[in-house]
Each structure stands twice: as structure tokens, then as C-alpha cells.
Amino acid sequence: MKKLLVILFIAFGALSTQAQELEWHTDIAKATSLSESTKKPLLMFFTGSDWCGWCMKLQKEVLKTPEFAKWAKENVILVELDFPRRAAQSPEIKNQNAQLNQFFKVRGYPTVWFAKASKNSEGKIAFDALGSTGYVAGGPTPWLDGANKIIKKS
Template sequence: MKKIIIVFLLLAGSFAVEAQELVWETNVNKAMEVSKKTKKPLLLFFTGSDWCGWCIRLQKEVLKTPEFAKWAKENVVLVELDFPRRSEQTAEIKKQNSELQQAFGIQGFPTVVIAKATKKDGKVNFEGLGSIGYVAGGPAAWLAVTNDMLKKK
């Protein structure tokens, strides 16, 4: 009987973890399609995932929490724009990320930009709603700032 209960708890736990998994797009064009369908703005996460200490801390303290997952599913389309030093990326992703870094004037990492994107005559136009970096205080403090940005949409 104990074995059955343990197996049940393990299965239930794995479903709970799976339910919290978020989809982070790396292709901004694909993310824009999702944004258009869902009418949600983009959350562009500019990060140095394998070298930036503040990026790793933001991930751990905010972006990988259940509170953030719930908020993100309801409010935004997630886009990770990574600038790793040790991980390989395709030339297309490097070019895309670099162009977006320049377009938004990103000076440091982590930087999160909330933006609306529209495409007209083959040209993409981004309307920035605001940006944020690391904020101490966990998900509640970070989400308070991003919720203010979303009020602009």
C-alpha cells in the first residue's frame, strides 16, 4: 500500500511541475504570431544565461517561480534573447538577438522589455511599454513594476 501511495505522489508531483513549465520563444517572428493571436504583448528577456550573475539570479528568484508562471500565462508572450558565451547558437538567432539589442538600446543584462509588435508592409514596428532589470524582493516586487507597464497597453 505504501508503494502505491508513493507512486501516486510522484506522478502527481510530476504533473504539477509540468503544469508550471513556460514556453520561452527564441524566434521573435514566431512570438509575434502568438502575440497577434492572443492579443498579449511580448516580454523580451535580454540575458547572458551562462555568464551573467544578475540574469541567473532573476531567473531563480522570479522567472522560475509559480507566481511568475501564472502571471506570464495570463499576460504576456515570453521571448528569450540570449547572449551566451559558452553555448552555441545558430547564426540566425545571433543576428536576430543582436538586431533587437540594438533596436531597443540594451546596454546591460538582464533587461526585460515589455513591447507590442506590429507588422506592416513587411516591416516590424515595436512599441515599448517599459523595461526592467533585476528588482530585489522576489516575484511580488518584480511583478508590481511589470503590471504598471501593462497598464499602458
């Protein structure tokens, strides 16, 4: 019985570690360069990480699951655009996030936009918006089904 518990604990730990290995970018310029080189669209997660209950629910039920981690590594470049109330952010990140919030006309949190991004000859970033989603009840499977429909448009 003890051996079974140890095996289950190790298996659960491995799954949790896999979900935590995802790299969430906060610099849109770096994420755009990576998106261009890998030919993967951006997944831009607009969130209020320290105050938005629905954002926390989306994180727990979808974005921190092994299913999402596997899917994300294969399909998208992850970008977190946070609007915290208590956590400190640099002025550059605040400004970048506010500009993207305005560009994508985000009306509430959580909002997840999928987009192709590229830099023009002047170094400015251009976006080709593919679609958006938010919290979807039912865990990772229905959320990922919706995300796949959006990114297949590209």
C-alpha cells in the same frame, strides 16, 4: 509521517512542473504573430544565460516560479534573447538578438522589455515599447507588480 512527505513531494513537483511549462520563444517573427493573434504584449528577456549572475538570479527568484508562470500565461508572450558565451547559437538567432539589443538600447543584463509588436504589409516588425525592468529584489511579487504597471500602459 511518510504519507505527509509523499504528499508534500508531489505538491512541490506539481508546482515545479507548472513553472517549467512556459514556452519561451527565440524567433521574434513567430512571437510577434502570436502576440498579434492573442493581443498580448511581448516580454523580451535579454540575458546572458551561461555567464550573467544577475540573469541567473532573476531566473531563479522570479522567472521560474509558479507565480510568474501563472501571470505570464495570462498576460504576455515570452521571448528569450540570449547572448551566451559558451552555448552555440545559429547565425540567424545571433543576428536577430543583436538587432533587437541595438534597437532597444540594452546596456546590461538582465534587461526585460515589454512591447507591442506588429508586422507591416512588407512583413517587417514594428515595436511599440511599453517599458523595461531588470532584476528586482524580493522575489516574484515586487517584480510582477512592476511588470503590471508597465503593461497597463498599453
